[in-house]
Amino acid sequence: MSERFFPDSMPPPLADSTTLPWWEAAADHRLVVQRCTPCGHTRLPPAPICPECRSTESDWQEVSGRGRVYTYTAVHRPIAAGQELPFIIAVISLEDAGGLRIISNLVGTPPEAVTIDMPVELVWEDMSAELSIPRFRPVPTPPSDED
């Protein structure tokens, strides 16, 4: 099991048959986006029809999980029992997902250190054997040559 950042009492994902494959991929630690097979347009959350070409054919494209902070908020009120406060909700621009963003959390950083556009990387949190949630953390700064 992975490092834990949030308690078991966090609200679980709710899914229908269109969105469930995304969560099944997450359980395998694969961050995917839905890609329209004919036109290549990517979309998230998953949806039955491509809003660009209206095709119903799609496949799943795995992405690296590298990205940048698009916007964020530090939340000071608990949503779940036993939660550490504040916690950070962020929108992440994914690097190789056709321009897509994802709502997630930033972990491993105090809110004061967060800036918009800062580079982040994916970290999986296994909430149980069946459920993994993608969170993000700052990319560690490589040691400077001048040090």
Next chain:
Amino acid sequence: MTGRKAHIVGVGETLYTRWGKIGDVTEHALACQAIGRAVEDAGLDLSDVDGLASFAEDRNEATFLAAELGLPSLRFANMVWLPGGGGGCAAVGNAAMAVETGQAEVVVVYRSLCQGQFFRFGAAGRDPTAPVDPAPPTVKPAGSLMLASMGFAMPYGLLMAAAAYALPTRRHMHLYGTTTEQLGMLAVTFREHASRNPRAVMGGRPMTLADHQASPMIADPHRLFDCCLESDGACAVVVTTEERARDLAKRPVEILASVQGAPKGYGFGPFTNANIADEIYATGGTEEMANRLWEKAGLGPSDVDVAEIYDHFTGCVLMQLEDYGFCKRGEGGPFIESGALAWRGGSLPTNTHGGSLSEAYIHGLNHVVEGVRALRGESTSPVEGAEVGLVTSGACVPSSAVLLGRR
């Protein structure tokens, strides 16, 4: 059909209180009371009413209310799709369509909301002290399209509106240098307006910018005083035709234009959608709709004498001011700082009742009520000679607006 142009002829409300203070009266009883008062204000009788409209998943169905109120015939019963507070002005616009097309003669738009009896929006319907399910966390079935969409927000703890709308506001601050003090000045201005309004829940609670800055952080940059109230109460407005409006009790207010909708790909807005187009992410999402409103009315932002802008959060007001063209994109902060929103001396007196930040949170239908009072000269923060009033509904979700004109 001549003489059928829609007008608002009556407004009314119940007592407004802090959430949980109205525990002994049901929401639908409050709705009936507000509807009765609005009809009385118009100089009409409940027997004249043949249509009811609401929004925001109002729990008090028109079909039951029609029976309880003894309406002789229900000819129009309408519920808006736009989520939550986004639909208030759309309900008014739909009522206008009903009377203008001859489907009904007198339609009452109502909203009744007792957060204390159901759940507090601020707590997102969750109780962090409740016992934790001992079963291992897993994906659960979504009972609706909305919940499947929320599935991409909830596991991250994104359930509070204060956090959801902090996201575009934070980005606005990044792009344009908007400050918490500018947001605070907006809240202080609305509180000052509330100080003269006997209906305002926070009327007796003055606020300074220092008070705002000292209020607890909820979801950065939203402090407590950037967030709307959580209230119990109900209000209603009566819509009928120009012909019928002529000989009623109060000066009628014309619905000059109404619009509703959302831009491409907006979905539910930033609450569940991270992929709103970059150009409109740090906006209220209402610019395209605002342009339609001005075009329909043949008027522009400079023609507006008084504005009642949906204020669930201060940042959402600021972004709407830009969407509606009262200032340029990115200049909402300095616009607020200039004192533009003050009832006296401001270029755009805004939320003369105190808004959802200081009067009450009735999903913004109270903004329509105040827009009518402002043009009748009945506001407690009157704007002399006001002839054109803008009322907007919740932004950062699919939204709606009406432009009102004094007759």
